[in-house]
Amino acid sequence: xxxxxxxxxxxxLVIAFLAFVACTFEDLESDIGSQSNPNSQVQLAxxxxxxxxxxxxxxxxxxxxxxxxxxxxxxxxxxLLQKLEPFVPDAPWKAAVLxxxxxxxxxxxxxxxFSTTAHCGRTVxxxxxxxxxxxxxxxxxxxxxxxxxxxxxxxITTIAYIQSNLGTLSGxxxxxxxxxxxxxxxxxxxxxxxxxxxxxxxxxxxxxEFQDRPFGEGKRVIYHGKITRxxxxxxxxxxxxxxxxxxxxxxxxxxxxxxxxxxxxxRNMVGMVLAGFLPDLPAFTPTGDMTAVISIVAGLLIIAALxxxxxxxxRWVRKRCGPFVxx
Amino acid sequence: xxxxxxAVEEEAPAEKKLDFSFPPGETELGIIAGIISxxxxxxxxxxAVIKGAALIFAILWGMDSVRKTSKYGLGTGVPSIGVLAxxxxxxxxxxxxxxxxxxxxGQFYPGVLVGVLVMGGIGLISGIMxxxxxxxxxxxxxxxxxxxxxxxxxxxxxxxECSIVTGSLNFxxxxxxxxxxxxxxxxxxxxxxxxxxxxxxxxxxxxxRERTRMVAVEIGGLICILLGFAQIVIGTSPYGILDGVxxxxxxxxxxxxxxxxxIRACFKEAYATVGTGLIKTLG
Numbered sequence: 001x002x003x004x005x006x007x008x009x010x011x012x013l014v015i016a017f018l019a020f021v022a023c024t025f026e027d028l029e030s031d032i033g034s035q036s037n038p039n040s041q042v043q044l045a046x047x048x049x050x051x052x053x054x055x056x057x058x059x060x061x062x063x064x065x066x067x068x069x070x071x072x073x074x075x076x077x078x079x080l081l082q083k084l085e086p087f088v089p090d091a092p093w094k095a096a097v098l099x100x101x102x103x104x105x106x107x108x109x110x111x112x113x114f115s116t117t118a119h120c121g122r123t124v125x126x127x128x129x130x131x132x133x134x135x136x137x138x139x140x141x142x143x144x145x146x147x148x149x150x151x152x153x154x155x156i157t158t159i160a161y162i163q164s165n166l167g168t169l170s171g172x173x174x175x176x177x178x179x180x181x182x183x184x185x186x187x188x189x190x191x192x193x194x195x196x197x198x199x200x201x202x203x204x205x206x207x208x209e210f211q212d213r214p215f216g217e218g219k220r221v222i223y224h225g226k227i228t229r230x231x232x233x234x235x236x237x238x239x240x241x242x243x244x245x246x247x248x249x250x251x252x253x254x255x256x257x258x259x260x261x262x263x264x265x266x267r268n269m270v271g272m273v274l275a276g277f278l279p280d281l282p283a284f285t286p287t288g289d290m291t292a293v294i295s296i297v298a299g300l301l302i303i304a305a306l307x308x309x310x311x312x313x314x315r316w317v318r319k320r321c322g323p324f325v326x327x
Numbered sequence: 328x329x330x331x332x333x334a335v336e337e338e339a340p341a342e343k344k345l346d347f348s349f350p351p352g353e354t355e356l357g358i359i360a361g362i363i364s365x366x367x368x369x370x371x372x373x374x375a376v377i378k379g380a381a382l383i384f385a386i387l388w389g390m391d392s393v394r395k396t397s398k399y400g401l402g403t404g405v406p407s408i409g410v411l412a413x414x415x416x417x418x419x420x421x422x423x424x425x426x427x428x429x430x431x432x433g434q435f436y437p438g439v440l441v442g443v444l445v446m447g448g449i450g451l452i453s454g455i456m457x458x459x460x461x462x463x464x465x466x467x468x469x470x471x472x473x474x475x476x477x478x479x480x481x482x483x484x485x486x487x488e489c490s491i492v493t494g495s496l497n498f499x500x501x502x503x504x505x506x507x508x509x510x511x512x513x514x515x516x517x518x519x520x521x522x523x524x525x526x527x528x529x530x531x532x533x534x535x536r537e538r539t540r541m542v543a544v545e546i547g548g549l550i551c552i553l554l555g556f557a558q559i560v561i562g563t564s565p566y567g568i569l570d571g572v573x574x575x576x577x578x579x580x581x582x583x584x585x586x587x588x589x590i591r592a593c594f595k596e597a598y599a600t601v602g603t604g605l606i607k608t609l610g
Binding site: 047051052053058059060061064067068071072074075076078079082083110113114116117118120121122123124125126127128129130131132133134135136179180181182183184185186229235 | 525542
């Protein structure tokens with residue numbers, strides 16, 4: 001009993017840490033490729049006459065594209081595990097040491113292919129606005145995109161592997177996740193993309209591209225596209241945006257995702273331990289109901305604490321950094 | 328993330344010699360692809376390569392439908408349309424497989440086409456409802472036809488992929504080999520990308536249908552490679568390992584040919600393809 005709880009808690013912390021790393025790199029990867037929200041600027045730029053040297057990674061929205069990489073990595077990993085696990089029947093984790101990196105490598109190649117078609121296709125479709133296809137922009141951004149994407153997909157696939165084998169790893173096989181590895185990768189991919197898109201883009205835009213505007217000012221359409229052209233020194237590309245956002249935007253996005261995973265799993269753990277759900281897992285009994293009730297109450301308490309903390313923080317920031325424009 | 332071009336114009340008549348122009352019209356393509364994939368999907372005993380070729384035709388048709396739907400101002404909705412089509416497809420596939428035993432003769436399953444037709448009907452109804460003045464009133468031209476085609480093509484794509492991986496159209500086999508193993512996640516997201524990514528990637532005022540179609544075929548090749556490996560691992564094909572290997576080789580050849588063709592077309596048709604250069608200074 002005691003060992004299982006400790007092991008479950010340890011694996012929960014590992015998953016939360018991996019989620020932090022995954023979402024940090026997801027945000028930086030989308031900044032390099034100008035995917036999602038800031039991509040509107042890259043799209044509009046050439047159409048309002050602002051020819052630029054940005055990479056146009058219009059694969060799709062971030063949730064879907066991350067689901068693609070993670071589902072691909074999960075499927076390749078699953079196929080390799082099916083073939084490799086019989087060679088090491090005593091220690092199946094040895095198969096995962098080879099299968100996960102190779103599977104993620106396959107996903108990274110798919111990522112590169114889709115990035116290339118998106119950039120070339122979109123740039124050529126802007127022909128009448130005299131936007132040339134710069135080959136150094138194309139080649140120079142592919143490697144950073146692939147490496148950052150590799151980190152994200154690697155962490156997510158590892159989380160999916162841990163989850164689908166959680167019971168085996170912590171000593172009670174009944175705790176294994178009912179979903180298969182590719183399905184878990186798919187769901188986690190959508191999640192990591194959504195958080196990266198909703199949290200990360202705000203920091204990308206405000207920190208990097210709108211930093212010469214007063215705090216809280218709206219952006220007129222006439223300025224759209226202008227932000228893609230010049231940096232502090234020379235012509236702007238997205239490689240310096242990644243370096244800039246790695247200082248704050250990326251880690252903040254990662255922290256958002258990591259905290260979501262941590263709180264979500266922690267409240268479940270608390271419910272299980274307090275109600276005595278472990279190690280027999282008596283579902284559909286008063287013990288099981290009690291577990292759910294404690295978990296839900298703990299979740300509501302966490303939400304209340306976060307809301308209160310946010311309100312206090314925003315009030316303090318407004319007082320400290322002066323009024324918003326238009327207030 | 329995507330922004331609609333300010334004025335979407337009709338395609339200019341192609342002046343240059345086209346690298347890839349088969350077959351010319353959207354309607355012709357729909358009929359040809361629909362017939363080929365519908366015939367292949369009912370014959371579950373065919374080798375995987377033939378199913379892969381039919382899958383590429385179905386993807387081309389799906390890409391055309393997405394393009395037709397999204398061309399009239401749904402700039403931000405391109406990925407959603409593709410996912411919607413494959414969502415129709417998964418439901419239609421389950422329905423078709425449930426009815427597959429009816430009218431079955433050996434390895435010939437005409438019953439699965441009921442799923443395709445029903446999803447076509449549901450797509451048509453949702454298209455009519457979306458455009459109807461008293462209901463949603465979106466007033467998008469050709470939406471009814473495009474939604475019907477999306478339902479049909481999505482179902483055909485997922486049915487063909489299930490048929491490739493399991494080598495049959497048995498409901499139990501599909502449940503065991505495709506859904507419980509999680510391969511359905513790969514099928515869902517990759518098929519959705521195959522039909523929406525081409526138009527999403529080539530979106531812009533100078534988009535050209537032939538160029539966009541090369542991307543669709545290229546992603547079809549990628550799907551063939553991955554499904555070939557999945558079939559080898561699951562090992563259900565009546566033709567043994569050769570079936571999967573031939574599908575992988577077929578997919579790799581298709582991918583190489585069409586990826587090169589697309590990149591060359593882009594380099595040729597861009598305003599200018601330069602190694603490096605400064606941006607145009609504005610007055």
